[in-house]
Amino acid sequence: MVFVKDFKREFYDVVLNQRVLMLVACDVDALCACRILQYLFQCDHIMYTIIPISTKQELEEAFTENYEGMQYVVLVNCGANLDVIEMLQPPNHMVFFICDSHRPVDVHNIYNQVQIKLLMMEDEQEGVPAFDEVFRDEEEEEDEDEESNDSEEDSEQPPGKRRRFNAEALERKRELRIWNENRRRILLEYTEFSGHGSSAALLLYELAWKMSKDTNDLLWLAVVAVTEQYINHKVERDVYIESISRLQPHVSRLNHRPENSETFSINCLRILFDQELQLALYRHWSLFDSICHSQYIACKFLVWKMNGKKRLREFLADMGLPLVQCQQKFVCMDPTLKDSIKEMITKHADKYGISSQDLFLPSFHVQYGYRNKFCAEDVVHSCEAVLQRMGKDATMSGNFLQALDVLNRNKPEKMTEGLELAKFQLKTLVTQVQKFMDMSPVFRLGPFWHATVEKDNPDAEIFYSPQLLTRLAKFTLEAHCLETRLKKAKLLPMVMAINLPPERGSTLVVGVAPLADKSAKNCFGKAFEQAAITSGSHILQDYFDSHVIELKLEDKSKFFDALTAILQD
Numbered sequence: 001m002v003f004v005k006d007f008k009r010e011f012y013d014v015v016l017n018q019r020v021l022m023l024v025a026c027d028v029d030a031l032c033a034c035r036i037l038q039y040l041f042q043c044d045h046i047m048y049t050i051i052p053i054s055t056k057q058e059l060e061e062a063f064t065e066n067y068e069g070m071q072y073v074v075l076v077n078c079g080a081n082l083d084v085i086e087m088l089q090p091p092n093h094m095v096f097f098i099c100d101s102h103r104p105v106d107v108h109n110i111y112n113q114v115q116i117k118l119l120m121m122e123d124e125q126e127g128v129p130a131f132d133e134v135f136r137d138e139e140e141e142e143d144e145d146e147e148s149n150d151s152e153e154d155s156e157q158p159p160g161k162r163r164r165f166n167a168e169a170l171e172r173k174r175e176l177r178i179w180n181e182n183r184r185r186i187l188l189e190y191t192e193f194s195g196h197g198s199s200a201a202l203l204l205y206e207l208a209w210k211m212s213k214d215t216n217d218l219l220w221l222a223v224v225a226v227t228e229q230y231i232n233h234k235v236e237r238d239v240y241i242e243s244i245s246r247l248q249p250h251v252s253r254l255n256h257r258p259e260n261s262e263t264f265s266i267n268c269l270r271i272l273f274d275q276e277l278q279l280a281l282y283r284h285w286s287l288f289d290s291i292c293h294s295q296y297i298a299c300k301f302l303v304w305k306m307n308g309k310k311r312l313r314e315f316l317a318d319m320g321l322p323l324v325q326c327q328q329k330f331v332c333m334d335p336t337l338k339d340s341i342k343e344m345i346t347k348h349a350d351k352y353g354i355s356s357q358d359l360f361l362p363s364f365h366v367q368y369g370y371r372n373k374f375c376a377e378d379v380v381h382s383c384e385a386v387l388q389r390m391g392k393d394a395t396m397s398g399n400f401l402q403a404l405d406v407l408n409r410n411k412p413e414k415m416t417e418g419l420e421l422a423k424f425q426l427k428t429l430v431t432q433v434q435k436f437m438d439m440s441p442v443f444r445l446g447p448f449w450h451a452t453v454e455k456d457n458p459d460a461e462i463f464y465s466p467q468l469l470t471r472l473a474k475f476t477l478e479a480h481c482l483e484t485r486l487k488k489a490k491l492l493p494m495v496m497a498i499n500l501p502p503e504r505g506s507t508l509v510v511g512v513a514p515l516a517d518k519s520a521k522n523c524f525g526k527a528f529e530q531a532a533i534t535s536g537s538h539i540l541q542d543y544f545d546s547h548v549i550e551l552k553l554e555d556k557s558k559f560f561d562a563l564t565a566i567l568q569d
Helices: 007-015 028-043 056-066 084-088 138-155 167-191 200-210 216-231 237-254 287-292 295-301 306-318 335-339 341-348 376-387 396-406 412-439 460-464 466-483 524-535 553-568
Strands: 020-025 048-053 072-076 095-099 116-118 270-277 360-368 372-375 443-445 448-453 494-499 506-512 548-552
Touching: 007 072, 007 095, 007 200, 020 028, 020 056, 028 048, 028 072, 028 200, 028 216, 028 376, 028 396, 048 056, 048 396, 056 084, 084 095, 095 200, 167 524, 200 216, 200 237, 216 237, 216 270, 216 360, 216 376, 237 270, 237 360, 270 341, 287 295, 287 306, 295 306, 295 466, 335 341, 360 376, 372 376, 372 412, 376 396, 376 412, 396 412, 412 460, 412 466, 443 553, 448 466, 448 553, 460 466, 460 494, 466 494, 466 506, 466 548, 494 553, 506 524, 506 553, 524 553, 548 553
Parallel strands: 020 048, 020 072, 072 095, 095 116, 448 494
Antiparallel strands: 270 360, 360 372, 443 448, 494 506, 506 548
16 A cells, blocks of 8 residues: 655655645645645745646646646645546656545555555545455456457367367356456445545644644644534544644644743734634624524524524523624624623523534634634635635636635735625525525435525526535535424435536536434445436536536436435335
8 A cells, every 4th residue: 555654754855856736626625735735845945836626627637738847746635536547647757646535545546556645644544445356467367368268269169179178267257257246346335435534734734743844824724624624524523523632732832822921922823722603704794694694503493484583582582692782793792792602602502402512613713913813614614715706707726816815814805805705605505595495395305305406596606616505405404304394304315406507508416415424424426326327327427526416407307216216225
């Protein structure tokens, strides 16, 4: 196996004084990892080229256009679950360093000893097949082919000579068939579920620390990346807590105030641990709006219903929070109320069926200057909003560069712009959930729930983004499970679709796990693939997340029929 154990010696020292091509996926973890690598490369004057990508096709095109003169390529949050060498057909001298949280890792990448180096933790890999179970020597296959040809020649001989047919060749042919069947079964079990491992930014921050080049700014990037994984349900809570525990000693070390020091520079970046409220952007919004646009608590109160809004007002009244205070900006609230909100919510949560564990998250916030105080979740929302910006003037590379600016604390105006865009996306998302609940277009297709986003909403085009459509699917699933009377509603997954622009002639489809499943794994990648094969449908699995596909419109009906049959088995 080719897992890199010493990142400095086996990766960083190798690319030192070389030109490096960095192909970076468009997600927050990859963005933070990219910033960390940029800083390290600039420290040592390493020449690099960064190309943002969002699909497999863009990965192939970016490599083809930029690989000349390069010996080393770094893939950030892309490539792990692909056969990189087969797909890109690189020159023999080229080496790929893959720092990717997507799982499972393709077996061809794991067992390529020459051109692939995996920047990830080996002990996170589950159920990796043994080499002999998935690969055979080429010489053995050639011998079997020759014996097969010989047996064919023997069959053309007179009857007397046919009796001398090579029995060993038949036995080897039978063994090969059994081996191939076993290989298919093993690979299907290995790739059946997709998921995520440790954050790429976290691993690269630890590299910076081992090289004594870590700073508070780099540490904050790692915090943001780890938080993004959790709030987007890429990892379980236990995995998130473990990652936070790995970062806590670094936070204490880099933010320790000496005993004889009474002052701290106001412009100095400080990271502090906190039990963070899981309310979307509440420091930059009103408390009332934040509650209405936060998935967990909005679904608990069913805020899109009149009775739900009434119950929410009762909750606020029980806590002693005047509605006037809750509906103005959080920063303008009465300081005594603002400072005691966490205690008041904790005190009254049980009465309204709210779990403190689901409402509070161990996390960190950052402060610099007099006005700039952000929690990690705020930064995630701001970056994601910019990365997923849709519209005529929006481009993938432009969004990527603007998202990098959001992470630059010297450009606070970019953070503010991202937060405003995030509010708009959350409002559009909740409006769409309310339409689903009011018009009841969420229906059961056998073993899963299904819904389609209609174009009657003028802002529906934001759901052309796979990330936003996935968030909508998860929000809708939770809301629907709390409204429906079906007892096993939480045991059923959700498949959501939206028709792309007419010129594309296809629909974007995402699948999310059941609400009762806390494993953060997804089975829809293989299920979609098998449904397409069974029904003869045309799909495009071009995204790095296998649970996202594009499906030809004319194949939609037969594809969902096949998917229903597969998930019922």
